[in-house]
Amino acid sequence: MNGSFNKTTIKKPNAASGAPVVGNTIGALKDPLRFLICLKNEYGDVVTVRIGGKKYHVTQSPHASAHILQENAGNYIKPGAAKMMKQFLGDGLATSNGSLWLRQRRLIQPAFHKSKLEGILNVINDEAGQLIQWWKKISPGEPINVNDGLLKLTLGNISRTMFGSGLNDRGDEIAAVITRLMACASSSVNSVIHLPLSVPTPGNLRFRKAISDFEKILYDIINQRKDNGNGRHADLLDLLLHAYDNESGTGMNERQLRDETATIFMTGHETTAQTLSWILYKLAVNPQVYQRVRNESEAIGGEVTAMDALQKLPYTKAVIEETMRIYPPVWVMARRAVQDDCICGFHIPAGATMLINIYGMNHHPGYWNDPESFIPERFVNPESERHPFLFIPFGMGRRLCIGNMFAMTVMQTVLVKLVSEFSFQTAEDHTPVPRPNITLRAKNGVILKIGQAISSPEYGGYANHK
Numbered sequence: 001m002n003g004s005f006n007k008t009t010i011k012k013p014n015a016a017s018g019a020p021v022v023g024n025t026i027g028a029l030k031d032p033l034r035f036l037i038c039l040k041n042e043y044g045d046v047v048t049v050r051i052g053g054k055k056y057h058v059t060q061s062p063h064a065s066a067h068i069l070q071e072n073a074g075n076y077i078k079p080g081a082a083k084m085m086k087q088f089l090g091d092g093l094a095t096s097n098g099s100l101w102l103r104q105r106r107l108i109q110p111a112f113h114k115s116k117l118e119g120i121l122n123v124i125n126d127e128a129g130q131l132i133q134w135w136k137k138i139s140p141g142e143p144i145n146v147n148d149g150l151l152k153l154t155l156g157n158i159s160r161t162m163f164g165s166g167l168n169d170r171g172d173e174i175a176a177v178i179t180r181l182m183a184c185a186s187s188s189v190n191s192v193i194h195l196p197l198s199v200p201t202p203g204n205l206r207f208r209k210a211i212s213d214f215e216k217i218l219y220d221i222i223n224q225r226k227d228n229g230n231g232r233h234a235d236l237l238d239l240l241l242h243a244y245d246n247e248s249g250t251g252m253n254e255r256q257l258r259d260e261t262a263t264i265f266m267t268g269h270e271t272t273a274q275t276l277s278w279i280l281y282k283l284a285v286n287p288q289v290y291q292r293v294r295n296e297s298e299a300i301g302g303e304v305t306a307m308d309a310l311q312k313l314p315y316t317k318a319v320i321e322e323t324m325r326i327y328p329p330v331w332v333m334a335r336r337a338v339q340d341d342c343i344c345g346f347h348i349p350a351g352a353t354m355l356i357n358i359y360g361m362n363h364h365p366g367y368w369n370d371p372e373s374f375i376p377e378r379f380v381n382p383e384s385e386r387h388p389f390l391f392i393p394f395g396m397g398r399r400l401c402i403g404n405m406f407a408m409t410v411m412q413t414v415l416v417k418l419v420s421e422f423s424f425q426t427a428e429d430h431t432p433v434p435r436p437n438i439t440l441r442a443k444n445g446v447i448l449k450i451g452q453a454i455s456s457p458e459y460g461g462y463a464n465h466k
């Protein structure tokens with residue numbers, strides 16, 4: 001136990017008021033985002049809530065986040081709450097702990113080194129080019145769910161850059177399997193009762209089938225590479241296949257290979273595609289923001305061909321950051337306390353599940369001026385100094401997102417190309433509604449009309465940021 005405090009004399013966090021038996025379940029499920037924002041106003045930095053029969057310690061304080069993710073990170077591990085993710089990610093990088101996690105992190109890190117990014121720009125541009133061709137075939141003014149194309153694009157990026165394998169004609173099949181998998185995982189996240197996958201409920205049978213179809217794809221990718229002989233490649237799959245553990249004197253077994261490829265596939269495409277979808281929506285409702293992004297795109301010739309071009313896109317980067325503030329793809333981060341601890345003056349018992357309330361921090365008026373307005377400028381010229389753990393869309397500390405630079409490179413590169421070809425308008429009667437699931441997705445899709453790019457500075461010109 002952390003010896004710097006006496007647990008009998010420090011405060012217990014307030015418990016959020018809820019109904020008998022069900023606790024806060026109804027409030028949290030009815031309007032989860034409002035629930036997350038209100039916690040700070042009503043209970044302060046740390047509060048306990050009861051949802052689905054389980055107790056969670058929720059914090060909406062950047063100081064507490066710094067403590068959990070950095071200062072006392074050794075005391076906080078990925079919890080059993082990640083169990084549902086483990087069902088399809090196994091013991092991959094995002095769900096493992098301890099020495100297994102450390103070994104895998106060291107092994108995988110080089111695949112994400114800055115020096116690798118230059119080499120993937122051509123793939124990103126090519127995938128974006130394919131999406132542009134697809135969207136150009138759609139009749140002007142026809143509303144489409146942009147999320148579909150963006151998911152396919154980010155899947156294509158991951159499979160080509162990390163596993164050296166194009167989706168070729170299997171793109172639709174793979175996207176469909178992953179959509180089924182995400183749907184099963186989402187309904188598992190949203191359900192109050194969690195039966196083990198071995199119980200043959202209709203939902204579990206669907207989930208099991210989706211997992212086995214997904215596995216089949218992963219093994220196809222792995223075996224295709226093995227069948228192609230021993231030539232080395234400059235990608236992640238190569239690192240995994242040639243990994244050697246000095247301690248055990250072995251390489252990675254089939255199961256570990258499967259878990260790591262599954263992890264990178266899933267973590268690498270969904271978050272990026274959701275963020276890009278939300279960005280296009282924000283460009284559609286804020287024509288003056290679109291115009292500034294397009295100006296930056298035009299200034300570099302409508303395509304990112306070298307990494308140093310990204311330095312010339314400060315506003316585009318700010319648009320991405322502001323979108324991730326409003327719609328954080330990872331809206332909450334979970335950890336389990338190994339030993340008793342003290343956070344912001346509150347006692348955290350050993351075994352407690354801590355939730356870092358990213359959505360609540362990103363939307364709180366105590367932390368941001370006018371938090372519900374979309375104001376990219378706040379990332380170009382911050383109004384005041386921010387706590388370094390206030391805005392953490394990629395997490396922080398030792399478990400910082402391994403793909404953060406990769407994701408930013410993909411998003412900037414794709415945006416530059418899309419705005420050089422298209423403008424975006426909202427579809428009548430459609431406002432995308434964020435719904436916290438595995439990621440923060442629009443529960444009704446992001447339906448937009450795609451038109452030709454517009455250069456006129458007169459374009460739109462809303463005074464207010466929406």
Ligand code: HEM
Pocket residue numbers: 093094095105158263264267268269271272275329330333334392393394395396398399400401402403404406407
């Ligand atoms: C907008 C895009 C992305 C966002 C917002 C995002 C966010 C995050 C966050 C918040 C974490 C930390 C979770 C925690 O500490 O509990 C994380 C971890 C991780 N991310 Fe990302 N991510 C993105 C893109 C990517 C990409 C493109 C990849 C891979 C190609 C990736 C792979 C991972 C992995 C493997 C981990 C686990 C790292 C570890 O625990 O060591 N992510 N991500």
